[in-house]
Amino acid sequence: MVTxxxxxxxxxxxxxxxxxxxxxxxxxxxxxxxxxxxxxxxLDIGSPVxxxxxxxxxxxxxxxxxxxxxxxxxxxxxxxxxxxxxxLNCEDPQWTASGRVALRICSLKSNGWPRVMLAxxxxxxxxxxxxxxxxxxxxxAAIAQASxxxxxxxxxxxxxxxxxxxxxDAARSSASxxxxxxxxxxxxxxxxAADNYAVAEANYRQALGIEQRLFGEKSSVVGQTLAELAxxxxxxxxxADAAALFRRAGPLIESSSVPGVRARYDSYLALNxxxxxxxxxxxxxxxxATQARRAEIAAAKQSNTALSxxxxxxxxxQGELAHAxxxxxxxxxxLGDLASAQATAEEALWIVSDEPGLPLWxxxxxxxxxGEVNERRGRVVTAEHDMIDARDLNAKLFGxxxxxxxxxxxxxxxxxxxQLYPAALDAYHAALKIAASDPVxxxxxxxxxxVFYTAAELASGDPATRGAKIxxxxxxxxxxxxxxxxxxxxxxxxxxxxxxxxxxAQAQQAEHNRDMARMQLAAEYAKPDDERxxxxxxxxxxxxxxxxxxxxxxxxxxxxxxxxxxxLANPGAADLGAVQKQLGxxxxxxxxVFGQTSGYALLVRAQGFDAVPLSIGNRELAGDVADLxxxxxxxxxxxxxxxxxxxxxxxxxxxxxxxxxxxxxDHLVIVPSGALTSLPLALLVTEQPTGQDYRNAAWLVRxxxxxxxxSPRAFLTLAxxxxxxxxxxxxxxxxxxxxxxxxxxxxxxxxxxDLTAACRDVGPVSPDLLRALPPLPDTAHEVRTVGAHLGxxxxxxxxxxxxxxxxxxxxxxxxFAVIYFATHGILPGxxxxxxxxxxxxxxxxQSAASTASDGMLQASEIAQLKxxxxxxVLSACNTAETGEAVGGSALQGLxxxxxxxxxxxxxASHWEVPSAATETLMTGLFDSANRAHGLAQGLRxxxxxxxxxxxxxxxxxxxxxxxxxxxxxxxxxxxxxxxSSAGQP
Numbered sequence: 001m002v003t004x005x006x007x008x009x010x011x012x013x014x015x016x017x018x019x020x021x022x023x024x025x026x027x028x029x030x031x032x033x034x035x036x037x038x039x040x041x042x043l044d045i046g047s048p049v050x051x052x053x054x055x056x057x058x059x060x061x062x063x064x065x066x067x068x069x070x071x072x073x074x075x076x077x078x079x080x081x082x083x084x085x086x087x088l089n090c091e092d093p094q095w096t097a098s099g100r101v102a103l104r105i106c107s108l109k110s111n112g113w114p115r116v117m118l119a120x121x122x123x124x125x126x127x128x129x130x131x132x133x134x135x136x137x138x139x140x141a142a143i144a145q146a147s148x149x150x151x152x153x154x155x156x157x158x159x160x161x162x163x164x165x166x167x168x169d170a171a172r173s174s175a176s177x178x179x180x181x182x183x184x185x186x187x188x189x190x191x192x193a194a195d196n197y198a199v200a201e202a203n204y205r206q207a208l209g210i211e212q213r214l215f216g217e218k219s220s221v222v223g224q225t226l227a228e229l230a231x232x233x234x235x236x237x238x239x240a241d242a243a244a245l246f247r248r249a250g251p252l253i254e255s256s257s258v259p260g261v262r263a264r265y266d267s268y269l270a271l272n273x274x275x276x277x278x279x280x281x282x283x284x285x286x287x288x289a290t291q292a293r294r295a296e297i298a299a300a301k302q303s304n305t306a307l308s309x310x311x312x313x314x315x316x317x318q319g320e321l322a323h324a325x326x327x328x329x330x331x332x333x334x335l336g337d338l339a340s341a342q343a344t345a346e347e348a349l350w351i352v353s354d355e356p357g358l359p360l361w362x363x364x365x366x367x368x369x370x371g372e373v374n375e376r377r378g379r380v381v382t383a384e385h386d387m388i389d390a391r392d393l394n395a396k397l398f399g400x401x402x403x404x405x406x407x408x409x410x411x412x413x414x415x416x417x418x419q420l421y422p423a424a425l426d427a428y429h430a431a432l433k434i435a436a437s438d439p440v441x442x443x444x445x446x447x448x449x450x451v452f453y454t455a456a457e458l459a460s461g462d463p464a465t466r467g468a469k470i471x472x473x474x475x476x477x478x479x480x481x482x483x484x485x486x487x488x489x490x491x492x493x494x495x496x497x498x499x500x501x502x503x504x505a506q507a508q509q510a511e512h513n514r515d516m517a518r519m520q521l522a523a524e525y526a527k528p529d530d531e532r533x534x535x536x537x538x539x540x541x542x543x544x545x546x547x548x549x550x551x552x553x554x555x556x557x558x559x560x561x562x563x564x565x566x567x568l569a570n571p572g573a574a575d576l577g578a579v580q581k582q583l584g585x586x587x588x589x590x591x592x593v594f595g596q597t598s599g600y601a602l603l604v605r606a607q608g609f610d611a612v613p614l615s616i617g618n619r620e621l622a623g624d625v626a627d628l629x630x631x632x633x634x635x636x637x638x639x640x641x642x643x644x645x646x647x648x649x650x651x652x653x654x655x656x657x658x659x660x661x662x663x664x665x666d667h668l669v670i671v672p673s674g675a676l677t678s679l680p681l682a683l684l685v686t687e688q689p690t691g692q693d694y695r696n697a698a699w700l701v702r703x704x705x706x707x708x709x710x711s712p713r714a715f716l717t718l719a720x721x722x723x724x725x726x727x728x729x730x731x732x733x734x735x736x737x738x739x740x741x742x743x744x745x746x747x748x749x750x751x752x753x754d755l756t757a758a759c760r761d762v763g764p765v766s767p768d769l770l771r772a773l774p775p776l777p778d779t780a781h782e783v784r785t786v787g788a789h790l791g792x793x794x795x796x797x798x799x800x801x802x803x804x805x806x807x808x809x810x811x812x813x814x815x816f817a818v819i820y821f822a823t824h825g826i827l828p829g830x831x832x833x834x835x836x837x838x839x840x841x842x843x844x845x846q847s848a849a850s851t852a853s854d855g856m857l858q859a860s861e862i863a864q865l866k867x868x869x870x871x872x873v874l875s876a877c878n879t880a881e882t883g884e885a886v887g888g889s890a891l892q893g894l895x896x897x898x899x900x901x902x903x904x905x906x907x908a909s910h911w912e913v914p915s916a917a918t919e920t921l922m923t924g925l926f927d928s929a930n931r932a933h934g935l936a937q938g939l940r941x942x943x944x945x946x947x948x949x950x951x952x953x954x955x956x957x958x959x960x961x962x963x964x965x966x967x968x969x970x971x972x973x974x975x976x977x978x979x980s981s982a983g984q985p
Contacts, residue, residue, distance in 0.1 A: 033174035037138035054175035059131020081119035112221035123147025223252025263292035283331035322351035421460035451595035467609035507554035514547035574712035591671035644689035694953035707963035732791030736783035736822035764854035767843030778915035779822035859897035867902035
């Protein structure tokens with residue numbers, strides 16, 4: 001950009017003669033990092049010339065004609081050196097001894113990355129340049145070539161000023177560092193704008209790594225990127241991780257001298273609080289950000305006024321103020337302050353409509369927000385127009401991707417609140433169509449969306465098709481933990497195949513190109529008619545269409561060439577009819593969908609489907625489950641009383657509404673969601689209790705055999721796999737009593753909880769962390785007993801120092817019918833720092849060379865194994881040890897990993913049960929009389945036997961285990977009476 005200077009001070013002779021350049025003008029030597037640099041063309045008066053080092057564009061230089069009166073040169077050069085830039089925060093100029101060169105150390109307002117500005121008089125011309133710090137020698141070489149003046153002393157002086165103000169690493173950052181960083185930041189912002197928070201997080205982490213290396217851990221630049229990263233993590237619901245990142249960012253941001261950095265931090269804190277529905281704190285942070293932005297703008301205007309005698313002031317961008325106002329408006333709306341919400345939203349819309357260069361999706365977001373405000377104020381027609389306008393703008397910007405889907409979901413919810421059911425269905429169908437094929441859009445669909453959509457279908461949908469549509473839509477929302485676990489499984493599988501990895505990278509680049517072209521096209525459309533270029537519009541439209549076609553073609557090639565990966569990455573919804581064909585007359589599948597205050601039980605039987613409304617939502621359900629689990633936690637050597645009354649109340653809320661629709665059913669297949677993933681439904685009570693008689697209580701397990709599946713798709717996949725199942729030659733592989741040496745009791749529970757919530761690096765886990773876990777000595781007898789009962793002398797047992805990941809992997813894993821883990825499950829409730837669910841095994845004596853032998857068997861590693869097991873048993877897992885969220889969904893993700901590896905069923909515990917009771921339960925489960933009826937019925941009969949005994953009637957002893965997956969292979973298990981196995985301590 002050519003800076004405009006006051007006519008009385010400088011005359012920019014833009015039409016003056018070009019400055020001639022020698023033939024070698026393109027070669028500018030090396031930058032401070034040693035990269036070769038060149039200019040893009042001749043340095044003409046008034047025309048910026050780009051400087052490139054390596055493959056990166058690192059700066060530009062502009063030549064100006066100075067005033068004819070040389071006595072004015074110093075003042076004019078000084079004013080040039082003070083040229084304000086909208087995108088930079090700059091220190092005062094530092095002059096060389098000659099007074100002919102001034103250097104300013106600056107930073108980009110957007111992210112704090114350092115830049116330099118240089119003003120110089122050379123050979124009778126003025127030059128103004130900016131670029132990365134390391135580009136300074138190349139900038140001055142371009143000026144020297146254009147002016148014909150060589151000034152080595154000036155070069156040394158300028159470099160000395162630079163190195164005095166910046167660290168050596170910052171001053172000498174390479175062009176590739178800058179280009180990699182620039183691309184990462186661009187990709188992160190584009191992904192964030194498209195609601196693809198996981199991709200945004202990955203790119204901010206890449207940028208952060210570069211910043212930490214160049215500027216140090218304590219740099220304010222690092223602090224700003226930490227805050228950006230924290231927001232993307234918060235947007236994914238990982239609030240403990242986000243809080244830790246915000247805590248790291250806070251002191252670094254406080255130390256920054258750059259105006260506005262604190263205001264942006266407050267804005268992000270507001271959004272983080274809003275993600276957690278803490279709107280009062282969110283409004284407090286948002287108002288602080290707005291106040292800071294207003295003060296920043298006032299100060300900038302005053303500064304520009306002071307310079308106006310010499311320089312036309314660069315307009316102060318109010319974009320950040322608009323951003324802060326929009327957040328403030330939304331928080332005021334959530335708290336019911338409609339007047340404030342409208343005033344701030346209207347001001348924000350005025351700014352984003354009037355200010356050039358702001359992201360166009362801000363306009364869409366602000367218009368949608370005004371729609372919500374107008375709806376709350378009773379202006380329904382205006383609200384409808386606002387929401388449609390926002391949706392249409394997002395469609396123009398992003399096409400049929402996540403932001404458009406989110407706009408349609410909001411429009412559908414609006415129509416539902418107005419009881420306009422056909423219009424609501426149109427909006428929902430548009431959104432769900434996008435979500436069905438776009439994983440990012442799918443991640444934006446909430447359970448409340450599905451609850452509203454289900455109500456719309458029941459009110460106005462076609463009776464012939466609405467059941468299938470509701471069932472398919474319900475599968476778009478699932479456990480975020482389970483979903484992210486399988487995403488990591490897919491990523492690991494992709495990384496192991498060079499051809500697949502390259503194809504995915506090409507598809508992702510095509511999607512990036514498509515999104516960029518769409519936004520550039522929308523920006524062109526948004527210009528006034530007299531500024532629009534029809535030719536450019538056609539060019540951008542063609543580019544967007546080509547990139548979109550390329551992306552679709554590449555993803556189709558991925559599905560065709562790598563179907564197993566495609567099935568993991570985006571498996572799609574299970575068809576209702578296909579699920580019904582797999583159900584027997586005595587079976588029913590129930591999928592639960594819970595919004596915040598209400599939900600649905602979706603009942604699938606071989607000959608029918610019902611969506612039954614429930615009056616309980618996620619909030620109440622989480623409290624009820626937590627209360628019930630309190631009765632399952634031993635304290636001071638004794639068990640607390642389990643509330644039969646509360647168990648009956650939860651049954652009334654969840655299953656009683658189905659009434660006689662369950663007639664003839666004796667096996668329930670449950671697709672749990674929310675807090676239900678960590679509560680075995682067998683312990684619900686079906687009749688009003690009259691006391692605390694556990695032996696005679698009307699437990700749900702008396703009425704039904706129960707099993708869980710992570711999803712209807714998993715139900716179908718496992719059923720189909722069972723149809724092609726081949727027998728395995730070896731009956732049993734058991735691992736137990738790993739070599740853990742930590743404390744027992746509350747101290748040991750804390751160690752396990754800390755490891756569950758800890759951030760784990762990509763590399764091998766420290767053996768000391770595993771060694772500090774509480775020991776499980778009784779599980780040795782448990783594994784021997786179950787192995788003897790099931791495998792006899794053919795059982796394979798790995799105990800103590802032999803229960804390692806390396807020895808486990810060395811076994812012929814695809815030959816075992818039952819694989820039994822009696823060890824701690826590490827089940828992070830919200831995948832802290834992208835940690836995965838895992839099983840803890842005996843640590844190696846020294847740090848492992850890779851994750852394949854470190855003792856932490858992670859879900860994505862499990863999925864790469866080759867299994868053919870009828871059953872995997874996970875004993876001693878505890879779905880309550882998960883920090884801020886229950887870990888049942890993480891257990892579902894771990895089970896999915898075993899299914900991906902080839903297992904048919906998983907039998908998992910939700911809390912650690914004494915080994916004696918576990919042995920009794922397992923031997924009962926595997927008794928020949930029970931095996932003949934399948935796993936679910938076998939587990940049911942074994943549980944009923946424990947209930948009948950006074951010492952084990954409390955549900956703590958019998959209810960912990962749940963069948964996850966297919967239960968039709970139990971009759972294949974062998975049996976034996978003796979055990980003689982190697983590998984025991």
